[in-house]
Amino acid sequence: MLLKLFLLALLLERTSSWVASDESNDLAVVEQGDLNWVNFKQHALHLNHSLFQKAKNKFKPCKTIKVNKNPRLGNFVTVQKAINSLPVINLCRVVIFISAGTYREKVEIPTTMAYITMIGAGADNTVIEWDDTADRMGQSGRPLGTYASATFAVNSPYFIAKNITFKNKAPLPPSGALGKQAVAFRISADTAAFTGCKFI
Template sequence: MEGKRIESSEVYVAAMCVSILLFAPVGVSQPIPADKSQVNAWFNGIIKPVKERGNTLDPELVEAETEPRIIKVMQGGGGEFDTITKAIESVPSGNTKRVIISIGPGSYKEKIRIERNKPFITFLGDPKNMPNLTFDGTAKQYGTVDSATLITECSYFVGANLNIVNTAPKPDGKMVGAQAVALRVSGDRSAFYNCKIIGFQDTLCDDKGNHFFKDCHIRGTVDFIFGSGKSLYLNTKIFVEGDPGLTVITAQARESSSEDTGYSFVHGSISGTAKNAFLGRAWKSSPRVVYAYTEMGNVVNPAGWSHNLQPERAKTVYYGEYKCTGQGANPKTREPFVKQLPDAEAQPFLVLDYVEATKWLLPSPTVPN
């Protein structure tokens, strides 16, 4: 009888394992396709609307999406407000419902901040006539991270079809405090679709939390994607502006291998007018950055990466490349501390759940009628 019980138990365990595999949420382990032409179909098959996702999403997000409120911002009349700031002020503290701020065309010169107590806000522009969110704040005036044109501290923020620009002058190497951030993302579970994020030094402060960027364009000169976020950049175009000084794309700020932060760039491209731009430099001691399936133009420095004149950091950085192409992707000229990732090591960086996206990411919003 004892032997019989063990056998039944084994059958039961096997059956449970099969059930778990069959009914587990889709997408957890489905890697991003190597073929770029298949990416959108793959993405749409996993990131479906709320009503098709069942209990796989965060309960508070499901509740928030049940009765979305739409606020129209238009210059010259026709909307509820004529500035984005006024629209944000109309959202109550402790907000629990999705608020879609539909932004009409034009240039909005505002320094915009969404505080932590106003989650579930969406900024939505028209892809055919994207609004320009502009300001000219600098580190000298506000401090670097507070110089941003748009600061999002709230969770569950979505930005779609926006030009986010810091119009401060290009640093000349002489001006003190000339760093000028266009966007700072400090809230968790935030997504950006089809946004242009434009500046020079320190363009995007990918500060903290899980973030997702798709079909975006990011432009700058030095350290123009920096911070301690954990982010997946899918089909993002990176443009490195020419500069007589140093040009560097990322300054990811992980300080220990125990910190679960880092940037993964998949199916993007790197171009520009710069020469010898670094993919990343060790601004902090243990940055983690991976480029996969990325088309790298001749703007990339043959060495690829920099330990930032601190040789000891060559032992603590995690800089990886996986199946990248183009003139700037030659692995033979890379620094010895750069990893050319094998398939198994690359996998964690090639899934949406690198940023836990199957729990919170929704499709790109569409313009309301």
């Protein structure tokens, strides 16, 4: 058991520093690191579920996208626009590199857009934030509720996030207040992985 914990800690330490300057090196590290993670889960922890076998076939990225607040340095200036650029039914691994900065936006990944990897420039440098609360009125004219208050929502399987902070910036409510639940991150899918991330 101690050996398993040591191997897991070593793996997390290595994966937390996955930001390289050369894009080809980035992709090689991403692919190999993710494959190492799945192999560890399969063999060291004896998790031989078919989902892991399927995930192993989707680590080689077919596309990379860069998000940067400076439009001259990236493909998109917001995370949601980068996601919206993908096919409605996504069947290959897409890596989205998110440059340092605070991205004030509400983000949602639809059910059919699987195999998305998001890599930030460090959890202290890349922040995605919004400030919805459960009692805030939505487009339907009704309160959002806790479920829909999430800053970042993932509804598709095989999602990976690295080195990003997900934050709900709603102010701390007074004692006894109702409807002030504020979710930073919501996931409604299987087979996801997070390394070097913060949830605030």
